[in-house]
Amino acid sequence: MENGRAENGEDRHGEEGHGDGPAEPSTPRSRGADARALTQVLFTELSALEPGTPEHMRVRDALIEANLPLVRYAAARFRSRNEPMEDVIQVGTIGLINAIDRFDPDRGVQFPTFAMPTVVGEIKRYFRDNVRTVHVPRRLHELWVQVNSATEDLTVLHGRSPTTAEIAERLKLTEDDVLACIEAGRSYHATSLEAAQEGDGLPGLLDRLGYEDPALAGVEHRDLVRHLLVQLPEREQRILLLRYYSNLTQSQISAELGVSQMHVSRLLSRSFARLRSANRIET
Structure with missing residues (x-):
């Protein structure tokens, strides 16, 4: 019987708590259940603590750490956006923190259900407000931040918009690099084709684009006939x-x-x- 039990795998685990065999590996589902149980315990503990105290901050940090997989899961939905995943996770973590601060355990809602819209909403807001419509190289992105800062400083210093040469001299860059950074900065938002390009009352880009002339199809035929x-x-x-x-x-x-x-x-x-x-x- 003992050999039979061994073959069937029944005694491989031994009696629970006796450590007679290797522990059963955890599955994603079991880990998720553990995280939910831990989250519930931590929220119960958090509600009894005074905000701003070291103990309150410790439990709050533990809640953030326990629910980071939720952020990674939400961020994975945006992999096709060609944005560094660590940046997306960082933004999603901000949404997670906001959800933790606003969550009320007494309402009977599971925290992941409550937090997911907040995390995803924060990521979407990041893409809407901060991510360029056209993807640019990281080097230009970093230089653009410096060019933008130098432009503000020089504007205050001279009381006017600085020239490209002045910005280049301040940052020890070439004028071509500065112009490339300025062009990259324009890719944050796409301009409507119907928007006026030089000022109010002037035609937009759409009005200046060419259109398909139906008579063009007959040009070659007329030339051949002639x-x-x-x-x-x-x-x-x-x-x-x-x-x-x-x-x-x-x-x-x-x-x-x-x-x-x-x-x-x-x-x-x-x-x-x-x-x-x-x-x-x-x-």
């Missing part, structure tokens, strides 16, 4: 012009040229055949 027409005899050129540019009927053309309508019809047919043949040779 090229082929000059290869026809002069009388046939005139008949085609009278027929398709002056919109005369075959009887009107015959009266205009003094020939029979049947002859006009034959000349038109011959002209079309020559044009089609020349077009096949051209193409």
Whole structure:
């Protein structure tokens, strides 16, 4: 029976608490349950402490540490944004702290359910207000912060907006680097195509963009027809012009040229055949 129990894995754990075998590995679900139980205990302890005391801060820090996996889970939803994940987690942690400070355990709501909208909302606000619409290299991002600070200092010093050369001299950079940083700073927010570019009352970028002209499709055809027409005899050129540019009927053309309508019809047919043949040779 003992061997049978061993084969079935029953005595591998031994009697609970006796340590006769290796402990069963924890699963994500069990770890999540442990974190929720710990969070509940910590909130109960936190509510009995005076805010601002060292003990209150210790329990609050423990709550933050215990719920950081929640922040990482929320931040993973934004991996496609090409923003450093550590920055996103840091912002999400701010949302977690706000949720901890506002959470009321007596309402009967689980803390993860309460905190998740706050964490995600903080991350979304970060992307909306601080992240550039166009991703720029980290070096330019860091230099832009210095350029922006130097611009403010020089504006106060001189009482006017500083020149590119003055900013470059203050930061020991080239003017090209300063211009690149200024351009990178503009990528924080996208400008509407309908917004005026130089001032109120002036047309926006959308009004200055080109549009698709439906007549463009016929430009090549007209140029080809003009090229082929000059290869026809002069009388046939005139008949085609009278027929398709002056919109005369075959009887009107015959009266205009003094020939029979049947002859006009034959000349038109011959002209079309020559044009089609020349077009096949051209193409």
